[in-house]
Amino acid sequence: MLKKPRGTEDIFGQKAQDFFALEMIIRNIMELYNINEVRTPIFESYDLFSRSAGEGSDIVNKEMFVFQDRKGRSLALRPENTAGVARSVIENKLYLEENLPLKQFYFGPMFRYERPQAGRQRQFNQFGVEFFGAKSTSLDCELIISAVEILNSLGLKDYVIKANYLISGENKDKYIKVLKDTFINMDLCDDCKIRIERNTLRVLDCKVDQAKFNKIPNMDEYLSETERDYFNEYQSILKRMDLTIQMDNKLVRGLDYYTGIVFEIISKDDRQGSQSTLLAGGRYDFLVEELGGPQLSGAGYALGIERILIALQNANISISELPQLDAYCIPLSKNAEIFTNSLLFMLRKAGLKADTSFVTRSLKSNFKKAESLKTKNIIIIGDKELKENHVIIKNQITLKEEKVKFEKILDFLIEEN
Ligand code: ATP
Ligand code: MG
Numbered sequence: 001m002l003k004k005p006r007g008t009e010d011i012f013g014q015k016a017q018d019f020f021a022l023e024m025i026i027r028n029i030m031e032l033y034n035i036n037e038v039r040t041p042i043f044e045s046y047d048l049f050s051r052s053a054g055e056g057s058d059i060v061n062k063e064m065f066v067f068q069d070r071k072g073r074s075l076a077l078r079p080e081n082t083a084g085v086a087r088s089v090i091e092n093k094l095y096l097e098e099n100l101p102l103k104q105f106y107f108g109p110m111f112r113y114e115r116p117q118a119g120r121q122r123q124f125n126q127f128g129v130e131f132f133g134a135k136s137t138s139l140d141c142e143l144i145i146s147a148v149e150i151l152n153s154l155g156l157k158d159y160v161i162k163a164n165y166l167i168s169g170e171n172k173d174k175y176i177k178v179l180k181d182t183f184i185n186m187d188l189c190d191d192c193k194i195r196i197e198r199n200t201l202r203v204l205d206c207k208v209d210q211a212k213f214n215k216i217p218n219m220d221e222y223l224s225e226t227e228r229d230y231f232n233e234y235q236s237i238l239k240r241m242d243l244t245i246q247m248d249n250k251l252v253r254g255l256d257y258y259t260g261i262v263f264e265i266i267s268k269d270d271r272q273g274s275q276s277t278l279l280a281g282g283r284y285d286f287l288v289e290e291l292g293g294p295q296l297s298g299a300g301y302a303l304g305i306e307r308i309l310i311a312l313q314n315a316n317i318s319i320s321e322l323p324q325l326d327a328y329c330i331p332l333s334k335n336a337e338i339f340t341n342s343l344l345f346m347l348r349k350a351g352l353k354a355d356t357s358f359v360t361r362s363l364k365s366n367f368k369k370a371e372s373l374k375t376k377n378i379i380i381i382g383d384k385e386l387k388e389n390h391v392i393i394k395n396q397i398t399l400k401e402e403k404v405k406f407e408k409i410l411d412f413l414i415e416e417n
Contacts, residue, residue: 005122005123006116006122007113007114007116007121007122007123008121008122008123009121009123009306013322014320014322015309017320017321017322018309018312018319018320019125019305019309020320021319021320022154022305022308022309022319023107023127025150025153025154025319026105026107026127026150029146029149029150029153030105030129030146033103033142033146034103035103035104035105035129035146036103036104036105037104037105037106037107038085038088038104038105038106038130039106039108040078040081040084040085040087040088040106041078041084042077042078042108042109042111043075043076043077043078044075044076044078044083044084044087045073045074045075045076046064046066046074046075046076047074048076048083048084048087048291049064049076049078049079049080049083051290051291052082052083052086052255052256052257052287052290052291053079053080053083053254053255053256053257054199054255054256054257056195056198056199056202056256057199057202057254057255057256058202058254059079059080059112059254059255060079062113063079063112063113063114064076064077064079064111064112064113065077065079065111065112065113065122077111078110078111079110079111079112080110080126080255080302081106081108081110081126081128081302082128082130082255082257082284082287082298082300082302083257083287083291085104085106085128085130085300086130086132086284086287086288086291086293086298087291089102089132089288089293089296090288090291090292090293094132095132095133095288095293095294095296099133100132100133100134101131101132101133101134101139102130102131102132102133103129103130103131104129104130104131104132105127105128105129105130106126106127106128106130107125107126107127107305108125108126109123109124109125109126110123110124110125110126111123112124117273117275118273118275118310119272119273119275119304119306119307119310120275121306124304124305124306125304125305125306126302126303126304126305127302127303127305128281128300128301128302128303129143129146129147129281129300129301130298130299130300131143131298131299131300132288132296132297132298133296133297133298134297135260135283135285135297137230137233137234137237138237139299140234140260140261140283140299141234141237141238141241143281143299143300143301144161144163144238144243144263144301145238145241145243147265147279147281147301147303148161148243148265150303151265151278151308154308154312154317154319155312155315155317156267156278156308156311156312156315156317157315158267158268158269158311158315159265159266159267159268159278159311160246160265160266160268161243161244161245161246161263161264161265162245162246162247162248162251162263162264162265162266163234163235163245163246163247163248163251163261163262163263163264164219164247164248164249164250164251164252164261164262164263165219165220165223165227165228165230165231165260165261165262166201166219166251166252166253166258166259166260166261166262166282166283167201167219167222167223167227168259168260168285171222171223171224171227172201172222174222175217175219175222176200176201178217178222179200179201179203179204179216179217180196180200182216182217183196183200183203184196186212187212188203188206189206189208189209191206191208192206192208199254199256201252202252202254204250204252205250205251205252205253205254207274210250213250218249219249219250220249227260230260230261231261234261235247245263251263251264253280253282257284257286257287257290258282258283258284259282259283259284259285259286260282260283260285260299261282261283261299262280262281262282262283263280263281263282263301264277264279264280265277265278265279265280266278267307267311267314269311269314269315271314272307272310272311272314275307275310277304277307278303278304278307278308278311279301279302279303279304280301280302281299281300281301281302282299282300282301283297283298283299284297284298284299284300285297285298322374323353324353324373324374324375324376325353325354325355325373325374325375325376326347326352326353326354326375326376326377326413327347327352327353327354327355327375327376327377327378327379327393327413328354328355328356328357328369328370328373328375328377328378328379329343329344329354329355329356329357329378329379329381330356330357330363330366330367330370330378330379330380330381331356331381331382332363332380332381332382332383333382333383333386335383335386336381336382336383336385336386337356339381339386340356340381343379343381343391343409344356346409346410347409347410347413350410350414352410352413352414355373357369370396371396374396375396376395376396376397376416377393377394377395377396377413377416378393378394378396379391379392379393379409380392380393380394385403389405389406390403390404390405390406391403391404391406391409392404393409393412393413395416
């Protein structure tokens with residue numbers, strides 16, 4: 001039997017409905033914030049990711065699906081979409097003054113070669129927001145508030161928001177030197193031993209043991225005055241909006257392009273396990289320039305759709321129901337079947353949700369099917385009824401059965417709705 005690739009998922013039934021419902025809830029919030037959709041390709045050049053996330057990042061280093069097309073060009077399935085959106089901003093000249101600040105969002109599948117487990121797949125879906133063209137604390141606040149708004153409107157409460165001001169430029173070099181000197185004398189895991197040279201800050205994000213980093217020098221001691229002021233202002237705006245944020249000096253993002261404020265929203269529910277990060281993001285003021293565009297600041301975040309759905313399930317929150325049919329038709333003969341086609345056409349035109357069995361079934365199993373569909377009405381059409389220009393409608397809630405003339409069917413169904 002052919003099977004889906006490891007780490008992928010077929011989404012159907014209730015889950016597909018939940019995906020759709022979640023997307024609609026988020027889209028409505030995006031409208032309120034005047035954030036517009038962008039759709040970029042699912043595959044991009046390999047170079048886009050190696051230049052943005054960085055060769056030393058886990059994503060590029062060991063998680064990317066890379067392939068060559070028939071002309072030998074090196075491509076990659078996108079592991080994330082900030083790089084793709086930034087590329088699109090440059091390629092479509094969206095950086096022009098009249099478009100700024102540019103506020104965009106996206107939905108779509110991402111691909112990472114990771115060890116599959118609940119909440120961690122090789123193909124998964126992200127929703128993300130990217131802002132370009134204004135470096136301001138109020139834009140940074142708008143960004144994180146939009147993320148919090150999504151969680152709140154879903155009814156999710158059990159989470160913490162962590163933020164940090166990620167050091168950059170000369171100060172970063174200084175701090176990295178201090179870190180290297182400290183790490184050399186520490187007992188680090190094998191991955192981190194490699195990270196000391198490749199991606200020093202990333203060592204702070206080690207999932208194996210955090211406790212050992214308690215005594216190392218704090219990042220904020222190396223921030224410049226301006227950076228510290230920026231971070232303080234950010235915090236005070238959020239405070240005024242009653243948003244409680246935990247400052248976390250060890251919060252570093254795995255990707256090279258982050259500069260300045262970074263944040264993560266983490267579920268406190270134990271069942272989420274090590275897949276507890278619901279969304280994450282931050283500021284990236286040099287990404288566009290590094291990809292060959294003009295100097296253009298940016299900030300964004302990405303949210304894991306599957307992880308949100310798991311969090312909703314854990315919190316017992318349902319966001320969608322399978323649609324309930326208004327009518328399910330059971331034709332009892334070939335003629336009745338033909339009549340059913342026109343009847344369905346008429347019902348649907350009037351906005352009623354209606355269906356029939358299409359396959360020949362016994363009356364009993366047809367009723368069973370109707371029950372499983374939770375239809376409000378069953379319409380039974382037999383040869384005798386056809387001759388007499390009526391059908392039998394059984395209301396599944398009151399269980400009453402009535403003969404209804406053809407021309408009265410619509411009124412009858414609409415009236416009782
Ligand atoms: P993690 O630390 O959990 O690996 P990350 O830092 O790699 O997350 P980001 O690159 O920031 O994740 O992606 C943003 C969000 O996308 C994550 O917070 C998470 O909700 C989701 N996500 C990331 N990788 C996966 C995956 N393999 N499967 C499902 N969701 C994922
Ligand atoms: Mg990861």
